[in-house]
Each structure stands twice: as structure tokens, then as C-alpha cells.
Amino acid sequence: MPNARAQARARFIVTRKRSRNHHYVPKCIQRHFCGEGERLWYAERNKSGRFLEPEERNIRTTFREKDRNTILLNGQPSDIVEHSFFEKLDNYLGKTIPEIVDIISEGAAPEFSEIAxxxxxxxxxxxxxxxxxxxxxxxASKGEELVRGQLSKLDENKDSSTIEALQATLASRYELRKLGRDIRVRAAFGETELSEKIKLELKTLEVRWAISNAKHSFALPSSGCYRVGNGGSNGLSNENVEIWMPITPKISIVLLRDPNKRIPPLINVSRDLVRRMNEYATRNSRAIASHSGHLIYSLTGYSRH
Known part of the structure; x- marks a missing residue:
């Protein structure tokens, strides 16, 4: 007879409520940009692409999208990718980033083994x-493409019930979006790892740390990270590409190529460079946040009342 702990675990597996509000910038990162409590200044774009006026919000409601990583299992919505993939990623970042911040705050540079x-x-x-x-x-368009492809392969004399079901799906934008979302999430995270080509490019990158000692602070973009092409494309194949990831208002991870090891681990960046990076991140993001309301108002072009 199973013990009480096993029975409780079995009940949890059966009854656990499916998560639907998926953060694409994890709360463990957002917390480093909070002012008071778990609140930060936040602005997001509307459907026309214009930023709405900044507001102070709790991180429960920022940088998230309903069902962002939901897939379909046996025709039913599932959060397995959110829990099996992104929960592990967020746990890793939630443990690693504070350790890095502590080391840098002591004036040292974090060191990694090659595997780490x-x-x-x-x-x-x-x-x-x-x-x-x-x-x-x-x-919705991707879902429609899938359904129309399935319809084109059916013999209408033999599969009338299937055709009717597909036509009903075709008439529902909600159902089409679920199918299209399933395609997107599975293609990116559900069934495949990073390609060997991408891994080879990533292996050539070095880790550096940009430090802002001036009054200017890094803002947190909805992209989490942003790629800088330095005059070329922002693809990984560009030898001059950089990936910046702000982890606190004063610290940003920088991934770049430095084959001759000329760039020191800790890089003090000027207020002008921080401003340029913030403006670049804002132009290429659907939302932007900071502990500073003044900064977010400035980046989004609003005058603070």
C-alpha cells in the first residue's frame, strides 16, 4: 500500500492547475530591478507600436504572456514545456545570478570551468x-496553414466527419491560435535542442561583465538580452556581434568574441554607452522596465507629471 507521501504526490500530479501566465523575463531577474518591494517601473507598447505611459507594477504582471509556452498534448493544452524546460532555466538563473552579483560587488570577476x-x-x-x-x-495564420494543408489531403467522400471537424477549427480563430502556438513552441523548445551549428558559434563567445559606476543605470528590456551587430548583422555568424543581458541596474553580462584576450573581464562603461545601450534596447523591445521611473519616462519619450 503506497505511503501518505506517495499518495499526496499522486494527487498533486493529477490535480495541479495548469500554469497559464508565462514570464518571458523571469521574476528572478526582474527582482534585481525592483525599487520598493517587488515593484518596478514598466512601459509596454500598444498594438500600434507606441509605448503606453509608464506605470509602477508588481512583477507578477510584467513581461508575461498568457499561454506563451503552452503546447497541445492529445489535443489538450499542456504546460509541460513551461515546467520541464523554463522552470529549470529559471531555477538555474535564480541561483547563478545572485552569486555572480555578489562576486562582482566585491570587485572580482566570476570564473567558470569550461563546462560551466x-x-x-x-x-x-x-x-x-x-x-x-x-x-x-x-x-492564427500558422494554424490556418496547417488545417488547410490537412484538408487538401483528405478524400471528401471518405472523411466527411474529419472534414467537418477541420472546417469547424478553420472557423475559430481561437482554435487556430492554439494550433499555431503549438507549432511555434515545439519548433523552438518542445522537441529539439540547440542546433550543433548554433552551439559551435556560442562556444566561440567569451563572457565579460559591463559595470556602470556612473549615475546611469541599465534598463531591463522585454528581450531579456539584446544582440548588437556593431555595424554588421546581429546574427551569431557576425564576428563582431555582442549579446548584452542586464542583470542589475549596474551590471550587464556581455558575450563577445575576444580571441586574443584583450578585453578585461570587468569593463567600466561610460554613462553615454549605457544610455546608447538603453536606447537601442528600447527601440527593439515591446516593453522596458527599471527601478527608476525617471529613466523609463525618458526612454519612452514621456514627460513625468
Missing amino acids: RLDFIYAIYESLRRSPDFFDIDE
């Missing part, structure tokens, strides 16, 4: 590509 360095770089890249700013599709 690659794990860290892969985690940063996964943080980049989880954002809607990195990869998004018209989910």
Missing part, C-alpha cells in the same frame, strides 16, 4: 530566444 562557461552561455542564449522580441509568428 558553456552551460552559462547556453542559458543566456535560451533567455534571448524565449522572448517574443526574438521569435514570434502570427499563430
